[in-house]
Amino acid sequence: MAKLYFYYASMNAGKSTLLLQADFNYRERGMRTMLWTAAIDDRYGEGRVASRIGLEAEAHLYGPDTDLRAQVEGEHERGRLACVLIDEAQFLSRDQVFQLAAICDGIGVPVLAYGLRTDFQANLFEGSKWLLALADILSEIKAICACGRKATMNMRLDAAGKPVRQGEQTEIGGNERYVAVCRRHFMSDALFTQG
Template sequence: MAKLYFYYASMNAGKSTTLLQADFNYRERGMRTMLFTAAIDDRSGPGAIGSRIGLEAEATPFDSATDLRALVEREQRAGPVACVLIDEAQFLTEEQVDQLAGLCDECDVPVLAYGLRTDFRGQLFPGSARLLAIADALIEIKSVCTCGRKAIMNLRVDTAGRPVAEGAQTEIGGNERYVALCRRHFTAALAGTAPLSQGSCTTC
């Protein structure tokens, strides 16, 4: 039976790279895949998944109104879909996560979802919370804080590199807006006891 997988990590841990490698593995064996990415994140261009090491692939953009299951079932009428891969899975709605689970359970199509677990305040994204609740497999992709510990938190910084503690949950950005830190240094940065300079953890 097909499974729903949730690969989660902090910022800049290589989630998109891992997704694109998985997609390549399927396609190399002549299998058709479907790739989705959040429409709100257009850093690699509209409808594109890009990684920091230069890999890129076209994808179908989704927003909160997209019926993912319907799109996959429509594509299946043209031929079997071996796997569905979701980038920026934290932006899924709870209903969309349930749609993906339905694809696994009722259509026997495996789904690989890649995304952040928590936001810049350390709070779960709704899509990630639902994935953590119902996914068949939870796989952590590890990243490293500059102190050498595992990075599990995503610190948002302003244009001067100062920690940001308030604001909208969703704000698209890369290294210039987010720093992956261990919990200790995330907490210290927000408390003002570990000043940051463009992503450097000065107390590490």
């Protein structure tokens, strides 16, 4: 039985690197894959999954109205897919997560989704919420806070490097805008600024 996997972490834990390595492993064995990434995130160019260590690959783009099941079914009919890999899975809608489950259950293709669990205010992203509810396998990828503890939270920073607590849920950015921190540092600005 094909399974729906959700690999989640804070920022800078290596989610895209692991996705690209999994894709490489399938392709190295002559198996076809289908990569997807969120259209909203164009930091590395449109239709690219890229890691901070320099790995990258072309990917299909999904937006709020993309029917992932229909797209995957069409590609699977052209030639058997061994796996579907989703980057930036936190941006999926509820319907799209249900479509991913249907890909596993109806088509028999495993789906590996990689994304953030929570935003900079500790709220679940829509896609993450539904992946946590529906995925067969949940796997946390570890990141490290500057203090050495496990980083589980994403802290948004302003131009001066100070924590931001208000704003829109989605604001695309990298190391210049976000830092992965442990819960202790996330809960206390004073602790964060003292290190």
